[in-house]
Amino acid sequence: MKKRPEILLIGADGQVGWELQRTLAPLGNLTRATLDGRWERALDLANAESIAGVLRETRPDIVINAAAYTAVDKAETEQDLAQRINGDAPGLLGRLLAERRVPVLHYSTDFVFSGQAERPYQEDDEPGPLNVYGATKLDGENRLLDSGAPALILRTSWVYGRHGQNFLLTMQRLLREREELQVVDDQIGAPTWSRLLAEVSAQLLYRVLSGDIDLERQSGLYQVTGGGQTSWWGFAKAIQQASGARCRLLPILSRDYPSPAKRPTYSVLDNGKLLDTFGLALPHWETSLAMCLADT
Numbered sequence: 001m002k003k004r005p006e007i008l009l010i011g012a013d014g015q016v017g018w019e020l021q022r023t024l025a026p027l028g029n030l031t032r033a034t035l036d037g038r039w040e041r042a043l044d045l046a047n048a049e050s051i052a053g054v055l056r057e058t059r060p061d062i063v064i065n066a067a068a069y070t071a072v073d074k075a076e077t078e079q080d081l082a083q084r085i086n087g088d089a090p091g092l093l094g095r096l097l098a099e100r101r102v103p104v105l106h107y108s109t110d111f112v113f114s115g116q117a118e119r120p121y122q123e124d125d126e127p128g129p130l131n132v133y134g135a136t137k138l139d140g141e142n143r144l145l146d147s148g149a150p151a152l153i154l155r156t157s158w159v160y161g162r163h164g165q166n167f168l169l170t171m172q173r174l175l176r177e178r179e180e181l182q183v184v185d186d187q188i189g190a191p192t193w194s195r196l197l198a199e200v201s202a203q204l205l206y207r208v209l210s211g212d213i214d215l216e217r218q219s220g221l222y223q224v225t226g227g228g229q230t231s232w233w234g235f236a237k238a239i240q241q242a243s244g245a246r247c248r249l250l251p252i253l254s255r256d257y258p259s260p261a262k263r264p265t266y267s268v269l270d271n272g273k274l275l276d277t278f279g280l281a282l283p284h285w286e287t288s289l290a291m292c293l294a295d296t
């Protein structure tokens with residue numbers, strides 16, 4: 001009988017990690033690591049010894065890192081912690097896994113870009129993060145790539161789903177509670193359903209494990225977001241229309257909604273490389289949202 005691979009999932013309780021638990025389970029023996037160790041393992045990405053210890057104990061055949069410091073505004077005042085988790089940890093993971101040629105799947109963000117573009121960003125466009133979160137995530141990309149480990153880095157954007165903290169769940173609550181709501185209408189991006197991102201991730205990993213994808217040649221950055229684009233207001237409007245809530249949604253400008261971290265005005269990612277290389281693509285964001293909302 002063929003030996004099932006040992007799969008280590010870091011950040012199993014995040015939005016994406018939660019969905020990965022389901023999509024990865026059929027592929028091998030899944031070890032779920034979280035900060036609090038509620039399932040198989042405790043792992044703190046801010047602690048190098050914790051990372052090394054879990055890798056030593058579990059000897060994974062493949063590693064998926066869905067954990068990150070994702071509090072974009074808080075990162076402005078917790079730069080060191082954000083750097084350790086988002087910047088240093090992916091590099092350390094890569095260095096520890098490079099020698100045994102253990103593949104790593106890692107996630108990054110549209111916030112590595114400055115938002116000045118007038119067409120969707122491609123993987124090799126010049127990054128220019130506007131905030132600490134984006135800068136630390138960019139550093140993590142570079143450190144993982146420089147480690148020489150076989151790696152897929154999936155850049156995504158505006159992740160939402162039925163689990164965790166995200167725009168969809170916040171909007172659903174506020175639309176119920178409020179009669180009027182102001183939402184930013186001058187930041188453009190692409191909403192991405194966590195479940196579909198997890199599906200694509202599992203498809204990629206299955207092909208890595210079965211030898212169909214050769215990471216000695218195909219390692220690198222790939223962008224994976226929902227198709228199309230919208231503003232936060234447009235996203236909120238679609239959620240409202242589906243819910244039938246009567247709350248009035250008012251479009252506002254970013255400058256009227258000040259926040260500690262600056263955000264890119266335009267951060268749509270071109271998904272062509274993923275499609276051309278692996279034949280994979282996510283549906284239009286409106287289609288995905290409808291599927292997600294139907295799944296209650």
Ligand SMILES: NC(=O)c1ccc[n+]([C@@H]2O[C@H](COP(=O)([O-])OP(=O)(O)OC[C@H]3O[C@@H](n4cnc5c(N)ncnc54)[C@H](OP(=O)(O)O)[C@@H]3O)[C@@H](O)[C@H]2O)c1
Pocket residue numbers: 011012013014015016017034035036043044045046066067068069070085106107108109110137155156157158159160164165
């Ligand atoms: N959310 C988005 O809109 C978005 C957009 C673009 C890219 N991404 C990227 O997509 C990936 C997945 O994001 P997500 O939305 O699933 O994030 P999430 O829901 O915030 O989950 C992140 C997970 O990381 C865990 N974590 C935080 N600090 C940790 C540490 N020191 N050690 C171990 N685990 C730690 C968190 O645990 P606790 O909850 O216990 O703190 C949480 O379970 C990340 O790489 C993120 O940068 C997300």
